Amino acid sequence: MTSHLSPDSAASDASSPRSPAPSAPAASADSACSTGGADLLTARLVLRPWSGSELAAVLGGLRQPHWAADYPDDGDRVIAGFTAGHPEARGTYGQRQIIERASGLVVGGIGLFPPSDEGSVEFGYGVVPSRRGRGYAPEAARALVAFALAAPGVHTVYADVEPANPASCRVLEKAGLERCAGSDGLVRFRATAPTG
Numbered sequence: 001m002t003s004h005l006s007p008d009s010a011a012s013d014a015s016s017p018r019s020p021a022p023s024a025p026a027a028s029a030d031s032a033c034s035t036g037g038a039d040l041l042t043a044r045l046v047l048r049p050w051s052g053s054e055l056a057a058v059l060g061g062l063r064q065p066h067w068a069a070d071y072p073d074d075g076d077r078v079i080a081g082f083t084a085g086h087p088e089a090r091g092t093y094g095q096r097q098i099i100e101r102a103s104g105l106v107v108g109g110i111g112l113f114p115p116s117d118e119g120s121v122e123f124g125y126g127v128v129p130s131r132r133g134r135g136y137a138p139e140a141a142r143a144l145v146a147f148a149l150a151a152p153g154v155h156t157v158y159a160d161v162e163p164a165n166p167a168s169c170r171v172l173e174k175a176g177l178e179r180c181a182g183s184d185g186l187v188r189f190r191a192t193a194p195t196g
Contacts, residue, residue: 038092042143045136046099047110054097054106055084068105068128075126076109088114093151098127098140107131110140112148112157120156121148132167141175149193156193160186 040047057064058072058080072080083089095111110125123144127137141159148157160182161168169187173179177189 040096040143040147041101042139044101045140045143046101047096047140047143048099049092049094049096050080050083050090052090055080055090059084064106066104066106068100068107068130070128070130071106071108073126073128076128079109079111079124079126083111093121093148096144098125098136100131100136107136108140110144112144115151115154118156119153120158121151121154123148123157123159135174137171138174141171141177145175145177145191149191154193156190158188158190160188163187 038049054064056062058077079095083095086094089095089111093112093114095109097106098108098110099105100107108125108127108131111123113122113124115121123141125137125140125144127140145157148154157177159168159172159177161172163169163185169179169189172189177191180188180190182188
């Protein structure tokens with residue numbers, strides 16, 4: 001996903017010298033995640049890498065019974081196109097669909113973009129309107145950030161948000177990321193791996 005997503009969405013870069021970097025967000029009862037193969041599991045969500053059939057359905061406009069009524073939205077279509085054109089985005093460290101465990105419905109997306117040479121990785125996400133306000137976006141973000149910071153060579157995970165999108169700013173704060181100096185008119189949020 002990119003920084004151009006909906007109110008429950010985000011994306012972003014590395015540490016700012018103005019403020020100390022926070023450590024990885026602490027796991028809570030609703031955000032502790034475990035991996036089941038390539039899936040990331042939280043208390044209420046499954047974060048699953050895109051399959052070829054899911055990409056084809058979104059890009060082809062083929063409605064699936066396991067999608068929320070308002071899935072996919074515009075951001076999901078953009079990410080499906082990106083993922084289809086970048087095979088590495090379908091791997092463990094790429095883009096994922098957000099699945100509501102209680103219903104089995106796909107309700108959004110979240111994903112990592114390739115790490116920079118400096119060990120920073122950007123992420124973005126989006127949750128469909130019908131599932132906003134339930135805490136899914138921060139729950140998914142906490143799980144993905146913790147997962148990314150455990151990856152070899154990654155020390156910073158970040159997201160950039162437009163200041164006119166306060167809902168995304170609140171999501172990232174709830175997910176435990178720290179607001180720091182941004183650029184190009186964007187607000188940056190970040191988390192870093194513990195040192196020592």
